Each structure stands twice: as C-alpha cells, then as structure tokens.
Amino acid sequence: MPELPEVEVVRAGLAPVATGARVDRVVVLEPRSLRRHAGPPEDFVARLTGAAFDEPQRRGKFMWLPLSGDDAALVVHLGMSGQVLLRERDAPIDRLTRITIDVTHPQQRPLRIDFVDQRIFGSMAIDELVPASDQPGQSIPSQVAHIARDPMDPLFDDRRFLAALARKDTTIKRALLDQTLVSGIGNIYADEALWAARVHYDQPTRSLSRPRALTLLAEVRLVLGKALAEGGTSFDYQYVNVNGNSGYFSQSLNAYGQTGLPCPRCGRPIVRESFMNRGSHFCAFCQRIRAVRV
DNA sequence: CCGGACTCCTGGTTGC
DNA sequence: TGCAACCAGGAGTCCG
CATH class of the missing domain: 1.10.8.50 (Helicase, Ruva Protein; domain 3)
Known part of the structure; x- marks a missing residue:
C-alpha cells in the first residue's frame, strides 16, 4: 500500500542511478505484471532494451522513467505490494521478482533493477508521453494524464x-x-x-x-x-x-x-x-x- | 454524476 | 493437524 511518500522515496532513490543509464537487458518473469502495457511482453522488452532513461518523474502514486528522445516512458505503479530494488548483476533473484532490468550508467558499475511484487497489483508499462493538460510544455504518460497533482506539489491548486x-x-x-x-x-x-x-x-x-x-x-x-x-x-x-x-x-x-x-x-x-x-x-x-x- | 459491486492477486490469519 | 474461508486494498470497469 505504498502511497505518495513511499513512491517518492523510490523515485528519489532511483534518480541517481537511473538518470542517464542505458538498458542492457530486460527479463519479464511474470507477464501479469505488464497488465497496463498495451502490447505483448516481447514488445515491452523490445521497446525498453537499448533505451536510456531521463530523470524519474512522479504524479500521485504513479512513477515514470522517460526514455531519452522517444516521447515514451517506463511507467511504474507499485500497487499494493510493489518494490523496486537495486541489485548487483549477479545477485540471486528473489522469488517474488516479476521483472528485471539490467542497466549501465556511465559513472557507475552495472546494476540490476528488480521489480518485486507479491500480489501483482502493481505493474510496469511502456506508455506514450502526451502534453500535460495542467501545465503547458510538460508531458505525462497517457495512462497518468487523468491523475491530479498531489497536495505537496507547489502547483497544487x-x-x-x-x-x-x-x-x-x-x-x-x-x-x-x-x-x-x-x-x-x-x-x-x-x-x-x-x-x-x-x-x-x-x-x-x-x-x-x-x-x-x-x-x-x-x-x-x-x-x-x-x-x-x-x-x-x-x-x-x-x-x-x-x-x-x-x-x-x-x-x-x-x-x-x-x-x-x-x-x-x-x-x-x-x-x-x-x-x-x-x-x-x-x-x-x-x-x-x-x-x-x- | 454517483455509488456499489466486482475484478485483479497472494500470503498471512482465523475458524472449524 | 489440515484445510478452507476470509482479509488486506489501488485502480479500473460496468451497471443501475
């Protein structure tokens, strides 16, 4: 039941290692964790592999990592029990790991981003970025566009x-x-x-x-x-x-x-x-x- | 427009 | 002891 504070902690923690990192390899262990992805798992893997991340963003309980120069983003929702864990490449894979993403950052050693989710209410997806209706010049994943700002957001009205x-x-x-x-x-x-x-x-x-x-x-x-x-x-x-x-x-x-x-x-x-x-x-x-x- | 019911899902707890 | 029923709920959908 991660709410705003938990999701923000994940976003902020992911930022230094994900921003500018390139995806080497993606493994989908549990296709049901892609429920919000429009295509089959192969499509998710293909679109993510080789992409580079811009700085992670958040709106409410949704988080997304923009794909550099692609007008698309990796959207993450933790649902009830989702976690994002940073692991060494050769670390054992936990039983509840649903998706693994190997990344290499120019200034850091190779890492593995594990999406762990016991109840599978959470999800990952590649989604198109669309203009944000509540702020000109900003873009937001289409499936997050209807979410309001949060009360800690300076632009919350x-x-x-x-x-x-x-x-x-x-x-x-x-x-x-x-x-x-x-x-x-x-x-x-x-x-x-x-x-x-x-x-x-x-x-x-x-x-x-x-x-x-x-x-x-x-x-x-x-x-x-x-x-x-x-x-x-x-x-x-x-x-x-x-x-x-x-x-x-x-x-x-x-x-x-x-x-x-x-x-x-x-x-x-x-x-x-x-x-x-x-x-x-x-x-x-x-x-x-x-x-x-x- | 609104609310209620239902779906997804697993593991821990309760009850027989 | 063993197993079934129940409970937890974020978000979307459907229906009245």
Missing part, C-alpha cells in the same frame, strides 16, 4: 480543490481517495488525516465548512510530510526501498489499524467500519458528522 469539494455530491474520504481530485493519498494516510482534523470519513463534502476543509488539507500535508521526512532519512542507497510498510510503521499511527485501541486524543476506542471495500478507522467521539451548513 488549493482553491480549485476546495471548490470541487463544495461542488461535488460525495463524501470526504471518497474525495480524498479520488486520484482525479487530489493524488497520492491512500487508505492509511486518509484515515490519519481525517483523525487529525476530527472529520468523519462519511461527512458530505458539501457540508464541510471551509475552515474544516482547510484544516483537513493542512493535516493531509502534515501526515504526508512527516512520512516523507522519515522515508528520506531511512532510505538506503543500496536498495531503493521500499516495502511500502517502512514509512507507515515507523511512524506512529493514531487511527489506521488501531481498532479497539484508545483514541490518543480522548481515550475512547477507535472503531472500524467497512467503506468502499476497505476499512475506515476513526474515533466515533472525536470524528462526528456535522450538521449541514446553510
């Missing part, structure tokens, strides 16, 4: 996000998880930010007052920022993190997964309700649905 909340007929956690409204937030950080802002997950967005919406947005940034800082410090150059868990569990969680434990604020037990096919953890006392504002 607070006013536009708040306006969308006021306009849309939906509830707040649904909106936080809607990657076309705001990206990078998953179930864990959504629950944590809602707890911190004392907002009930099922509060209709239209009835969320502006001050509370602003508080929530600030808490989203705080929780993401804290995880980013921790991910950055625990990052190991040798092994582009991340098993996706590292960021979360070193950080103290107040609500997510705390079912039955006392709310750190009021001491009443955290409850769990099923919502959107997943768990919502919250304090039923601190986080109550507020009356509709007129």
Whole structure:
C-alpha cells in the first residue's frame, strides 16, 4: 500500500542511478505484471532494451522513467505490494521478482533493477508521453494524464480543490481517495488525516465548512510530510526501498489499524467500519458528522 | 454524476 | 493437524 511518500522515496532513490543509464537487458518473469502495457511482453522488452532513461518523474502514486528522445516512458505503479530494488548483476533473484532490468550508467558499475511484487497489483508499462493538460510544455504518460497533482506539489491548486469539494455530491474520504481530485493519498494516510482534523470519513463534502476543509488539507500535508521526512532519512542507497510498510510503521499511527485501541486524543476506542471495500478507522467521539451548513 | 459491486492477486490469519 | 474461508486494498470497469 505504498502511497505518495513511499513512491517518492523510490523515485528519489532511483534518480541517481537511473538518470542517464542505458538498458542492457530486460527479463519479464511474470507477464501479469505488464497488465497496463498495451502490447505483448516481447514488445515491452523490445521497446525498453537499448533505451536510456531521463530523470524519474512522479504524479500521485504513479512513477515514470522517460526514455531519452522517444516521447515514451517506463511507467511504474507499485500497487499494493510493489518494490523496486537495486541489485548487483549477479545477485540471486528473489522469488517474488516479476521483472528485471539490467542497466549501465556511465559513472557507475552495472546494476540490476528488480521489480518485486507479491500480489501483482502493481505493474510496469511502456506508455506514450502526451502534453500535460495542467501545465503547458510538460508531458505525462497517457495512462497518468487523468491523475491530479498531489497536495505537496507547489502547483497544487488549493482553491480549485476546495471548490470541487463544495461542488461535488460525495463524501470526504471518497474525495480524498479520488486520484482525479487530489493524488497520492491512500487508505492509511486518509484515515490519519481525517483523525487529525476530527472529520468523519462519511461527512458530505458539501457540508464541510471551509475552515474544516482547510484544516483537513493542512493535516493531509502534515501526515504526508512527516512520512516523507522519515522515508528520506531511512532510505538506503543500496536498495531503493521500499516495502511500502517502512514509512507507515515507523511512524506512529493514531487511527489506521488501531481498532479497539484508545483514541490518543480522548481515550475512547477507535472503531472500524467497512467503506468502499476497505476499512475506515476513526474515533466515533472525536470524528462526528456535522450538521449541514446553510 | 454517483455509488456499489466486482475484478485483479497472494500470503498471512482465523475458524472449524 | 489440515484445510478452507476470509482479509488486506489501488485502480479500473460496468451497471443501475
């Protein structure tokens, strides 16, 4: 369940070794990891082999490595359990490795980039770059074009996000998880930010007052920022993190997964309700649905 | 436009 | 002890 901070740590860790590196060899061990690739595995291998990478980019939970001079990119999504690991060329291949990419960087020894993914919800793909609709001159993989900016992005438009909340007929956690409204937030950080802002997950967005919406947005940034800082410090150059868990569990969680434990604020037990096919953890006392504002 | 159900998937945990 | 059922959820699709 890598969310924005985990994906960003992977991107930043990959940057120094991938940027300018050339692909020598690609092995697809698990074709299902190419679910988002438009062609057969052979096509993926052919398009990647011999290509060179430009600096890795990220939008929400999607990451991509542009192929130099090709108007295409290697798109990576970690899904629930994806990892990107840097290995020596001759290192043993882990059982859950789905794709291996041998690269040579002009200034570094040859390495192997392993895409490891237990549940195969993640994927790699070669995708065409198209002009980004939200910034002239920028390009973005076609399958990422619909993803909104994340709240840590300097170009994230607070006013536009708040306006969308006021306009849309939906509830707040649904909106936080809607990657076309705001990206990078998953179930864990959504629950944590809602707890911190004392907002009930099922509060209709239209009835969320502006001050509370602003508080929530600030808490989203705080929780993401804290995880980013921790991910950055625990990052190991040798092994582009991340098993996706590292960021979360070193950080103290107040609500997510705390079912039955006392709310750190009021001491009443955290409850769990099923919502959107997943768990919502919250304090039923601190986080109550507020009356509709007129 | 919206929400709910379903799909993909595996390994750890629970229950009989 | 053994095995089946269940649970975790990011993102896309389909349908009412």
